[in-house]
Amino acid sequence: MEEGSQMRGKYVADISSIREAQARINSFIHKTPVLSSESLNAVSGRRLFFKCECFQKGGAFKFRGACNAVFSLDNDQAAKGVVTHSSGNHAAALSLAAKLRGIPAYIVIPKGAPKCKVENVMRYGGQVIWSEATMQSRESVASKVLQETGAVLLHPYNDGRIISGQGTLSLELLEQAPDIDTLIVPISGLFNYSSSAKLSISSFLFLHNLYYRFLFVLIFLIQKEKKINKIVGGGLVSGVALAAKSINPAIRVLAAEPRGANDAAQSKAAGRIITLPETNTIADGLRAFLGDCTWPIVRDLVDDIITVDDKEIIEAMKLCYEILKVVVEPSGAIGLAAVLSDSFKKNPALKNCSNIGIILSGGNVDLGGLWDSFRK
C-alpha cells in the first residue's frame, strides 16, 4: 500500500477526507458545469446530467486528486517536491498543482512518449526526467530521483489523498443536480489493442480509399490516447462512489469499461483483482489495473460494470461533439456510450435508473494530431 494511504475506516478514504479535500482544493479547481440535452435525453430515454470534467484545469478530473495530494503535504515534505513516473493526465495535473504550491515536480517520462504529453507537463512547469521505455527503467529512475531529492512519490490513483480529491467531483455534482439517482463513471479508457494493432503503417499505405485512411488515423489517435487513458485505474470511481454512497446510499454507482480491457469487470466477477497480461505487455508498463487501495472500494461500492466496445465509444464521442458541443477524449465519452448501449438498455436491473449523472472525465485528445496526420 502506498504512502499517504493509511486506512480511514474501512477504506483509504471516506466522506470526511473527501470533504477535507474539497475545502483544501476549492480555490484552485474549476467548478465544472453540468450540461444537459433534450436530444440525448430522448435518445437514451432517461434524464442525463453531464459533468464536464474535460473543462477542469489540465483538461481532466486528475487535477482534483493531484491538487489534494500536493496541498496535503506538510511544508517540509512539500519543499522537497513531488515525483511521478506515470506520464498521462496525472503528470500534467501534478505539475500544475506543484506549480501552484511553488514546489518542484519531477516527472519521469519514458523516451518516445507522445509529444503532446511531454509538452503538457512542461507547460505546467514539471521537470521532465527521461527514462527508458520499460517499467523497470522508469521505476529505477524514479527511485534515484527520490533518493537524490527527498521528494514524495505520488501514485496516480492508488493513494487515499488522490481518491479523496477525485471524490470531490461527487460532492459538486450532487449539489448541482440533486435529483441524480445513478452515476456512470469511467473506470478505464484502454481500447482493444488486439483489434487495432492489426493495422500497421504499411497497411495504411495500401489504403487508397480516403475513408479507410481517415478511419486509420482515427484509430491511430485512439491508440495514442489509450496510453494516457489506461492510467485511470479506479481512482475516480472509488472517490465518486465513496462520496455518493455516503450522501445517499440508494444512489447507484456504475463503472464503464471498454470491452477490450475489462479487467475491472473480470475482477468484480472473480471477487479478486484480475490483471490482463497481454494488455499489460502491450501497454508497456502503464499497469493501471485496480490497486490495493481502489479494489476494495470498487468491489464493495460499485454496483455494476458496463462494458462497451470501441464502436460504441466512437459513436458516443461524436454525439458529445455534435450535440453537447463538448470535446472529449475516448475515455471521457465512455459513460455516454454505456448508457446508450444495448447491455444497459436491456438490463432490467437498470430500468429504474431515471436521472443519470455521466462523468465526461477528460478532453485531452490531440486534435492537432488529426490535422498533422493528414499533412504527412
Place this chain on the structure above:
Amino acid sequence: MEEGSQMRGKYVADISSIREAQARINSFIHKTPVLSSESLNAVSGRRLFFKCECFQKGGAFKFRGACNAVFSLDNDQAAKGVVTHSSGNHAAALSLAAKLRGIPAYIVIPKGAPKCKVENVMRYGGQVIWSEATMQSRESVASKVLQETGAVLLHPYNDGRIISGQGTLSLELLEQAPDIDTLIVPISGLFNYSSSAKLSISSFLFLHNLYYRFLFVLIFLIQKEKKINKIVGGGLVSGVALAAKSINPAIRVLAAEPRGANDAAQSKAAGRIITLPETNTIADGLRAFLGDCTWPIVRDLVDDIITVDDKEIIEAMKLCYEILKVVVEPSGAIGLAAVLSDSFKKNPALKNCSNIGIILSGGNVDLGGLWDSFRK
C-alpha cells in the same frame, strides 16, 4: 421596419424590454456556463471569460431571441403560428420555441439547403415548406404561407423582440462575471467567399495530396457554415450592447467581423448602412446586412469593430477545441480570433481592456460532414 419593432425610447429595444425578455424566457433557456483558461489568458495577456452559447438549446444564442418573440405573441396571434424564410440557426431556434408554446412554425427553406439545416428544423418540429433558391421565391412562398395561415413573420434579427431576447445574454454574463470591462461579440460569420470559391469540385478531384484534400473539405464545411452564419446581422451585438451599456456605460462593446464580409466595419466608417453587393449575390439572398433596427444601435453603442481573416478564425477554432474543449462554429470563434489578432493587440485604444467577455455564439458545425466527406 418589421412588425414587433415599435420604438422603445431611442431604439426598438431597451433595458426594460431585455429584462422583460429575461423573465419571459428564463425557464426555457439554458443558463450557459462561463469558462476561463489560464493558458488563453497567458496567450492573450488579458483575463478572458468565455460565454458558451454553443451550449444553448439549438446550439446557438438564437434561441433566446426566438423564444422571446414566440412567447411575446398574444394567444390569438400565437395560435396561427410563426413563419420565417431564413433557414439558419434562427429557423431551428424558432421551431423549438414554437414547439414549446405548442404552435406551428412554418419554415420556408430553399431547395438545395444543407441537409443538417433541414434536419435541425424538422427535429424541433418545424414544418418545412420548400421554395426555389432565389430570395424572390422565398419571399413569395413565405407571403403565401402568411396569407393562408395568418401566421406571424419573425425576422431573424431586425425585430425588437429578437434583439431583446439576445440581450438577455448580457444580463446573464455580467452577473456571472461582474468584473468584465469589455465584450467582444460576433457581428457576422461570413467568410471570404472570393478566396474559397476558387476551389471547385473538379479541383478537389485533382488534389492528390491528402493534406490539401483535408483542407479542401474544411473550407467546404466553412462554406456551408457561412450561409448559416451570415444571418447574424447585428441582432446579437445590438441586444448585448443595449443591456451592457445600460448596466455599465463604461463597458466597451466590440464587434468582431470577418475581413471578407466587413459590411459592419464599412458601415460604421461611412456612418450609414453599406451592403456588399458581390457577397450578397453569392450568399444567395441571405441578405443579413445591418437592418434598420440594428444599425442605429451598432452605430451608436458599438465602440469598435475588429476585423479578422479566415486564417485567424481557424486558428481560434483550434484553440477552442484544444484548450477550452468546446466545439464552436467559425463565427463562434471569431471573438477569440479578434482578441488574439495583431490589430487588437497593437491598438493603443484597447490597451486597458483587461477583463474581456467573449461570446462563443454557436457550435453548429457539421462534424458528421467531415466524417461523411471522407467516406465519399
